[in-house]
Amino acid sequence: MGKMFKLLGPDRRVYESAVPGTYGGHRQTKVYGRLDCAAALRAIARGGYVPHRVFFADEATAIAAGFRPCAVCLPQDYRRWRDAREAEKGAARS
DSSP states (O other): OOOOEEEEOTTSOEEEESSOOSEEEETTTTEEEETTOHHHHHHHHHTSSGGGEEEESSHHHHHHTTOEEOTTTOHHHHHHHHHHHHHHHHHHHO
């Protein structure tokens, strides 16, 4: 059997996959992004990020698990997420 990868599913449970994840995330901040994200790589270099790192098969799974896009490596997705959140808050106040 080949190498197995631990990925987080939409139910936030870890499962094993023969295919590596395409997105990484931070379990505590609930942020996901590309594996080459400069902000994540800087945090990993400082050593404080790795214990909380999770991986997702795809972006849809990260969103379903309740994670938001990274503002650094996914700026357009982050803006859409932020704008939708602000619209929800505005509707709740009305």
